[in-house]
Amino acid sequence: MPTLTRRSAMVAAAGVSVALALTGCSKASTDSGSSGSGSATNAAKALNIVFIPKNLGNPYFDASDAGGKKAVEALGGTYSQVGPQTASPDAQVQYINTAAQQHASAIVISANDPKAIGSALTQAKQSGTKVVTFDSDTDPQYRDIFVNQASPDGIAKAQVDGIAKQIGDSGEIAILSAAANATNQNAWIALMKEDLTKDHPNVKLVDTVYGNDDDQTSFDKTAALLQTHPNLKGIISPTTVGIAAAARYLSTSKEKGKVALTGLGTPNQMRKYVKDGTVKEFYLWNPTDLGYLAAYAAAALAKGEITGKEGDSFTAGTLGDYKVGADGVVLLGDPTAFNAANIDKFDF
Amino acid sequence: MSEKTYPAYAHPLWRRLLLSREAAVIALVVIISMWGYSNIPYFGDTLTLTYLLLDMTTILLIALPMTLVIITGEIDLSVASVVGLSSALVGLLHEHGLGMAASCLAALVVGLVCGAFNGFLVAYVGLPSLAVTIGTLALYRGIAVGLLGTTAVTDFPTGWTDQAATIIGATGIPTVMILFLVLAVVFILLLHFSPFGRGIYDIGLSSEAAQFSGVDVKRTKLLLFVFTGVVSALAGIYFTLRYGSARGDNATGLELQVIAAVLLGGVSIFGGRGKLPGVIAGVLLIGVISSALRLEGVTVNVINIIIGLLLVLSVLSTSVLAWVSDVAARRSRGKAPSQTPAGVASQ
Numbered sequence: 001m002p003t004l005t006r007r008s009a010m011v012a013a014a015g016v017s018v019a020l021a022l023t024g025c026s027k028a029s030t031d032s033g034s035s036g037s038g039s040a041t042n043a044a045k046a047l048n049i050v051f052i053p054k055n056l057g058n059p060y061f062d063a064s065d066a067g068g069k070k071a072v073e074a075l076g077g078t079y080s081q082v083g084p085q086t087a088s089p090d091a092q093v094q095y096i097n098t099a100a101q102q103h104a105s106a107i108v109i110s111a112n113d114p115k116a117i118g119s120a121l122t123q124a125k126q127s128g129t130k131v132v133t134f135d136s137d138t139d140p141q142y143r144d145i146f147v148n149q150a151s152p153d154g155i156a157k158a159q160v161d162g163i164a165k166q167i168g169d170s171g172e173i174a175i176l177s178a179a180a181n182a183t184n185q186n187a188w189i190a191l192m193k194e195d196l197t198k199d200h201p202n203v204k205l206v207d208t209v210y211g212n213d214d215d216q217t218s219f220d221k222t223a224a225l226l227q228t229h230p231n232l233k234g235i236i237s238p239t240t241v242g243i244a245a246a247a248r249y250l251s252t253s254k255e256k257g258k259v260a261l262t263g264l265g266t267p268n269q270m271r272k273y274v275k276d277g278t279v280k281e282f283y284l285w286n287p288t289d290l291g292y293l294a295a296y297a298a299a300a301l302a303k304g305e306i307t308g309k310e311g312d313s314f315t316a317g318t319l320g321d322y323k324v325g326a327d328g329v330v331l332l333g334d335p336t337a338f339n340a341a342n343i344d345k346f347d348f
Numbered sequence: 349m350s351e352k353t354y355p356a357y358a359h360p361l362w363r364r365l366l367l368s369r370e371a372a373v374i375a376l377v378v379i380i381s382m383w384g385y386s387n388i389p390y391f392g393d394t395l396t397l398t399y400l401l402l403d404m405t406t407i408l409l410i411a412l413p414m415t416l417v418i419i420t421g422e423i424d425l426s427v428a429s430v431v432g433l434s435s436a437l438v439g440l441l442h443e444h445g446l447g448m449a450a451s452c453l454a455a456l457v458v459g460l461v462c463g464a465f466n467g468f469l470v471a472y473v474g475l476p477s478l479a480v481t482i483g484t485l486a487l488y489r490g491i492a493v494g495l496l497g498t499t500a501v502t503d504f505p506t507g508w509t510d511q512a513a514t515i516i517g518a519t520g521i522p523t524v525m526i527l528f529l530v531l532a533v534v535f536i537l538l539l540h541f542s543p544f545g546r547g548i549y550d551i552g553l554s555s556e557a558a559q560f561s562g563v564d565v566k567r568t569k570l571l572l573f574v575f576t577g578v579v580s581a582l583a584g585i586y587f588t589l590r591y592g593s594a595r596g597d598n599a600t601g602l603e604l605q606v607i608a609a610v611l612l613g614g615v616s617i618f619g620g621r622g623k624l625p626g627v628i629a630g631v632l633l634i635g636v637i638s639s640a641l642r643l644e645g646v647t648v649n650v651i652n653i654i655i656g657l658l659l660v661l662s663v664l665s666t667s668v669l670a671w672v673s674d675v676a677a678r679r680s681r682g683k684a685p686s687q688t689p690a691g692v693a694s695q
Binding site: 056080082083084085086088089090091093094095097098101102113114115116117118119181 | 389390393395396399403500502509587591592593595597598599600601638639642643645647648649
C-alpha cells in the first residue's frame with residue numbers, strides 16, 4: 001500500500017510539474033507579449049503589415065522581407081514576418097487566419113498555392129485586411145494587388161541582350177534549362193527565340209538541354225554541350241541551379257573565359273564565379289526592391305489611397321511611382337544586372 | 349471489482365481517472381485555454397475555436413486509427429502519403445469528368461487497398477511495420493506526385509468545398525466535427541468497450557500471449573492498417589475540399605504530427621497502453637498551444653521547440669514514473685522479484 005500512495009503522489013507531482021513548466025513558458029510569453037497586445041489593440045488604426053513568405057529561413061525571402069521591413073518602418077507602421085517552416089499552403093492558411101483575426105492592415109504573401117489559400121484570403125479581405133501577393137500569385141480574385149517581379153518579356157530580353165553583348169552579337173549559343181516541362185522556363189525560352197530572330201540574327205541557338213534543376217545533371221549537361229558543340233560561344237541558363245552548376249564546370253575547364261555564361265542566378269551563388277572571371281554578368285530581379293514595393297502597395301491599399309484597380313497609381317518611396325496594370329498587377333521593372341561592379345552590395 | 353486482484357486498482361475509479369495521464373493532458377488543455385482567454389488578445393473569439401478545429405481536423409481523424417495501431421506496438425508512417433494519394437486521386441478523377449461522390453468513393457477504396465497492403469506485409473508476411481511503412485510512405489507519395497505532377501486540380505464544385513468549412517450555427521464549431529465525433533465514438537467503442545479492443549491491448553503487451561489467449565493477431569493487425577488507410581483517405585478528401593486544391597504533395601510530413609499527438613496523449617510507443625480520450629486531448633493540446641502562441645506573434649520555430657519539449661517531457665514522465673514505482677516496489681517487497689503494477693508496463 002505505501003508503494004501506491006507514493007506512486008499516486010509521484011503522478012500528481014509529475015502532473016503539477018508539467019503544468020508548472022507550461023505556465024512557466026506561458027508566463028514568459030505573457031511578459032514578452034504584453035507590449036505586443038498593446039499594439040494589437042491599436043491595430044485597427046495604426047498601419048500594421050504582416051509579411052508571410054513561402055517559408056521562413058529562405059535567403060530569398062529574408063532579402064525581400066528586409067525590403068518590406070524598411071518600407072513599413074519608413075511609413076511609421078508595424079512590420080511583422082510570420083510563416084511556416086516548410087513551403088506548404090495549409091501551413092500558410094494558419095498564418096493568414098491569425099493575421100486576419102488580429103485585424104492586420106494588410107497581408108503581403110508569396111502564395112504556396114494559387115487556390116488553396118484563397119478562402120482564407122477572402123475571409124481576411126472580408127474582415128478589412130488588404131491582401132498583396134508578391135513573387136508567387138494566387139488567382140486574381142483572392143488578392144487586391146500582385147507585385148510581379150519581372151515580366152516574361154523582360155526576363156527573356158535581358159538574357160538574350162546580355163549574351164549577345166558578351167559574344168559580340170554573333171556565334172553559336174545554347175540554353176541550359178531546368179525540367180523539360182517547366183512552364184515558366186519554356187515560356188521564357190520561346191520568348192528568347194523570338195528576341196534572337198528579331199534583334200540578333202547572327203546569334204544562333206544550336207541546342208537546348210535540360211538539367212532538371214539538379215546540380216549534378218546540370219553540371220554533366222554543360223560538359224556534354226561543350227563537347228558536342230566545339231564552336232559554342234555562349235550559354236544561357238535561366239535557372240539558378242543551372243547557372244551555378246554551369247559556372248562550376250566552366251571555372252575549372254579550359255573554356256573558362258572563352259565561353260560566355262549568363263542567365264538567372266543569385267549573387268551569393270555566383271559571387272566567386274564573377275570574381276574569378278568565369279561569368280561577366282547575370283540577371284535576377286532584386287528581391288529587396290520587390291518586398292519594398294509590395295509593402296508600399298499594401299500601405300497604399302490600407303490607407304485607402306488606391307483600391308487595386310487598373311490605372312491606380314502610387315509612390316513607392318525611393319523606387320518612384322508605380323501604376324497598377326490589368327488584373328491588379330504591379331510590375332517591379334526590368335531585371336537587375338549583377339556584375340563585378342555591384343555584386344558585393346547584395347546578400348541573398 | 350478487481351481491487352483485490354490488481355494492486356494498481358487499489359484506488360476508486362474516480363481517483364484513478366483523476367490521476368491518469370489523460371486527465372493531466374485534458375487539464376493542460378483547459379489551463380492553457382483559460383490562460384489564453386484572459387491574456388491573449390483575440391484568443392477568446394469563437395473564430396479561434398473554428399480555425400483551431402479546422403486546422404486540426406485531419407490530425408484528429410487520423411489519430412483515431414493510429415492510436416489503435418500504436419497500442420498494438422506497430423506504427424503506420426504512410427498515413428500522410430495516403431492523404432496525398434487520396435487528394436491527387438480525387439483531383440485527377442474529377443478532372444476527367446467523374447462525379448465528386450464517385451471520385452471520393454474511389455479514393456476511399458484506394459485508401460483501403462493501401463492500408464491492406466501495409467497490413468498484409470506486417471501481419472501475414474511478418475515484416476516490421478516501421479520498415480514497411482517507411483517504404484510505402486515513399487511509394488504512395490511517389491504515386492500521388494506521379495499522378496498529378498507539379499500541377500494542382502482546383503476546379504471543384506463550390507457546394508462541396510464550401511461544405512468543408514461550414515460552421516454549426518453560432519457555436520464556431522465546424523460541421524466536419526460531427527463526422528469526427530461519429531468516428532471518435534465508433535473507435536472508442538471499438539477500443540475500450542469491445543473484445544476486439546481488449547485484443548488490441550493484449551497484442552501490445554505480448555503478441556504471443558495474445559495469440560495463446562485466442563486473439564487473432566494477424567487479422568486484428570490487418571484490420572487496423574485497413575482502418576488507418578481508409579481514414580487517411582477520408583482525411584485526404586477533407587483536406588482537398590477544405591483547401592479546394594488537390595495536390596500530390598498535400599499534407600507532406602503530417603504523419604509525424606499525428607504520431608506526436610498520439611504519444612502526447614499518453615499512448616506508449618511500445619504498445620499496450622493509452623486511451624483515445626487522452627489522444628484527442630493531445631491533438632487539441634497541440635492545437636491550443638500553437639494557436640495561442642501564433643496569436644502572441646511567436647515564430648513557428650519557437651512553437652515547434654515548445655511542442656517538442658512538451659512531447660519529450662511527457663514521454664520522459666512515463667518512463668521516470670515506471671522506474672520510480674519499480675524501485676519503490678522492490679524496496680517495499682525486500683528482495684522479492686519485482687512486479688510492475690499492471691497500469692505501468694515497464695519497457
